[in-house]
Amino acid sequence: MNPWDLFPLDVYGLKLAVQLAGMTEEEADAAIDRLLDPMVDEMVAKGLGREQANRWAEEIAAHAGVMQSDIPILGQRMVSAERH
Numbered sequence: 205m206n207p208w209d210l211f212p213l214d215v216y217g218l219k220l221a222v223q224l225a226g227m228t229e230e231e232a233d234a235a236i237d238r239l240l241d242p243m244v245d246e247m248v249a250k251g252l253g254r255e256q257a258n259r260w261a262e263e264i265a266a267h268a269g270v271m272q273s274d275i276p277i278l279g280q281r282m283v284s285a286e287r288h
Contacts, residue, residue: 217268223239224272225272243261
């Protein structure tokens with residue numbers, strides 16, 4: 205099983221980048237775990253080793269960060285004070 209077939213980098217990187225848009229750093233860190241953990245579990249259930257699944261999830265998270273820097277509106281972070 206190839207993780208890139210189940211969770212293509214561009215597709216899931218963009219989904220993650222959009223979901224993280226406007227979050228504070230702390231919110232984004234928690235959301236990344238919440239959003240990627242089910243992907244890791246699904247990859248493992250389909251026969252991929254947990255270490256390799258975790259590496260692919262990290263690639264998706266890193267790609268989301270690159271996409272946020274390439275698409276300015278996605279890369280805007282809010283500090284807690286700006287939200288209140």
